[in-house]
Amino acid sequence: MELRQSCGRTGSCFDNAAAESFWALVKGETGARVRPDRATARDEVFAFVETFYNRRRLPKHKAFGYLTPAETRQGHQHTLAA
Template structure:
């Protein structure tokens, strides 16, 4: 574990840990990454790092924000929800 922490620190990776006993701290991130894997990357098979980076970028910028409807946002996409908030 110490070797892992040293490796991350050397690369200036910000480590995210929840507060002790609080299971909700990372719930949004974990939900997003579960969707990313289930909806997008699982179907791709083996890709190069560059190809996977491009696929994830596309998922986030083109699909997740512009196309994918979210029940928590009343069935709107994040972009449509933000536009609705800005118009109000």
């Protein structure tokens, strides 16, 4: 099996824009403070992603149909099953 590394071009900030935007949102919503340990930080990020980001957040663009990521995934799985 041949594997190909996936990474952006050196010096191009746009290659990683989606990930940078996501982590900026996480820091803004959960607070950019030091946690007592890695497990606490992991739990807080998991709770944010699962309780807000995937279930209640609405994308700011109508191209996504104003659906949450969880609703989009559910619709896609329904389409694949049909």
